[in-house]
Amino acid sequence: AQKVTQAQTEISVVEKEDVTLDCVYETRDTTYYLFWYKQPPSGELVFLIRRNSFDEQNEISGRYSWNFQKSTSSFNFTITASQVVDSAVYFCALSEYTPLVFGKGTRLSVIA
Amino acid sequence: DTGVSQNPRHKITKRGQNVTFRCDPISEHNRLYWYRQTLGQGPEFLTYFQNEAQLEKSRLLSDRFSAERPKGSFSTLEIQRTEQGDSAMYLCASSSGDREKLFFGSGTQLSVL
Numbered sequence: 747a748q749k750v751t752q753a754q755t756e757i758s759v760v761e762k763e764d765v766t767l768d769c770v771y772e773t774r775d776t777t778y779y780l781f782w783y784k785q786p787p788s789g790e791l792v793f794l795i796r797r798n799s800f801d802e803q804n805e806i807s808g809r810y811s812w813n814f815q816k817s818t819s820s821f822n823f824t825i826t827a828s829q830v831v832d833s834a835v836y837f838c839a840l841s842e843y844t845p846l847v848f849g850k851g852t853r854l855s856v857i858a
Numbered sequence: 859d860t861g862v863s864q865n866p867r868h869k870i871t872k873r874g875q876n877v878t879f880r881c882d883p884i885s886e887h888n889r890l891y892w893y894r895q896t897l898g899q900g901p902e903f904l905t906y907f908q909n910e911a912q913l914e915k916s917r918l919l920s921d922r923f924s925a926e927r928p929k930g931s932f933s934t935l936e937i938q939r940t941e942q943g944d945s946a947m948y949l950c951a952s953s954s955g956d957r958e959k960l961f962f963g964s965g966t967q968l969s970v971l
Contacts, residue, residue: 750900779957791901791949791962837900841957845891845914848900 748773750840750849758855759828767823767852769838775799780814780821781839781846791837797821828856860884862963864950870969871940878936879966883952890933891960892925893949894918901949907933940970 749772759765771780782794795805797814805812809826825832833856839846863882871877883890888909893901904923905915909930919925922940927933937944947967951960 781959783962788964789947790964791951791960793959793961796959839900843956845903845906846901846960847903850898850900 748840748842748844748847750838750847752838752849752852754852756853756855758857761830761856761858762827764824764826765828765854767836767854769821769823769849771819771821771840773840773842775842779841781841782812782823783837783839784834785837785851786834830856830858832856862950862952862961864963864966866966867964868967870971872971873942874939876936876938877940877968878934879948881933881950881963883932883950884961887952887954888930889953889955890927891951892935893951895947895949942970944968945970
């Protein structure tokens, strides 16, 4: 069965600090997709990234970067030079041949 | 692209009443999903449609819940004889295909008194 674990329930950082959100997943399939979503205080989930299991290249998008390591079943998300607008709940999710299964999320608070 | 639209945004009802929520997906998306989210938890899958066919239902979806997607366009989620445990945010999402990214609506917050 597929499962996503986000062990960090809440993280608080001061603006401009770097922060890494951890995600560990379990799956029996060799083909799967991993996702990160952001849920700001407004409530609407916003897609950030999708990565398939055959592509272990790290990805960088502006201040965001993702580190995918199949050996440790992890797909971690780093925000560099955090800003107050980054404050939100971040969800990691996994899809095999099924709808997305989400982790419980990590609440990030960035303090000015 | 107007995004995924959900109505109403908020619904307060008394225990035992029936409620219905509506979701209008992105027009060209053939997949539509319903999720439920409670405080401090991630979204939990309820059911999904490909066009008008309901392809999968979670064990979370009791007999009191029914979802439809007539003509493969908008979808409705009905909860009969609501219970306090049904209080949650009900999220709708759509996508263009299998394992594609989901676009979420703003959700319907249900409070059962």
